[in-house]
Amino acid sequence: MKKRRHRAKADILIDLTSLLDVIFIVLLVVIGRQMNLTERQAEQVQAAVAVEEAMAKAQEAQAEYELYMDQVDTAETIGQYVCVISVYAYYDEADITERHIKVFRKGDADPFATIDLKGENVETPLNQLKSVIEEYATKNDDLPVILTLNENDEKILYRDEKAIRGIFQDLADMDTLPNVFLK
Numbered sequence: 001m002k003k004r005r006h007r008a009k010a011d012i013l014i015d016l017t018s019l020l021d022v023i024f025i026v027l028l029v030v031i032g033r034q035m036n037l038t039e040r041q042a043e044q045v046q047a048a049v050a051v052e053e054a055m056a057k058a059q060e061a062q063a064e065y066e067l068y069m070d071q072v073d074t075a076e077t078i079g080q081y082v083c084v085i086s087v088y089a090y091y092d093e094a095d096i097t098e099r100h101i102k103v104f105r106k107g108d109a110d111p112f113a114t115i116d117l118k119g120e121n122v123e124t125p126l127n128q129l130k131s132v133i134e135e136y137a138t139k140n141d142d143l144p145v146i147l148t149l150n151e152n153d154e155k156i157l158y159r160d161e162k163a164i165r166g167i168f169q170d171l172a173d174m175d176t177l178p179n180v181f182l183k
Contacts, residue, residue, distance in 0.1 A: 083145045090155040130167045148183040
């Protein structure tokens with residue numbers, strides 16, 4: 001019989017380089033795909049958060065709209081039971097010593113009284129304003145009369161605002177006009 005030649009196990013060499021290359025490529029593909037999925041999931045989460053925020057804002061807007069509509073309905077109803085006088089005072093930009101006061105009634109587009117203030121002597125026009133408001137409040141003594149002024153407006157001089165507020169306070173304090181109220 002022939003003798004078989006046995007190789008020693010130490011003589012066998014296995015080259016693992018190509019196997020490691022394949023494993024490394026597969027690993028890179030898996031990691032890349034996982035990163036891509038993670039980015040998509042992050043985008044989906046951001047989209048879901050944006051949708052939730054939009055829905056919350058839509059619900060808030062709907063609630064504000066309903067409140068506004070209730071207020072409009074209430075204002076129309078209250079308008080039948082309340083008189084409002086709005087005083088709009090402003091100065092002429094070309095000449096600051098020339099000022100104007102317009103008095104509006106509820107629902108009117110045009111003022112029912114216009115008073116001009118010129119210079120420092122404004123006692124007579126302010127008394128005219130007081131008498132116009134007093135006359136209106138007396139005619140409508142069965143309804144509350146609310147007085148308003150264009151406050152926080154840059155076109156009104158401080159001294160005019162102070163004088164008009166004083167007139168309002170005087171009218172509200174009069175015993176003969178219990179229906180006058182300040183805003």
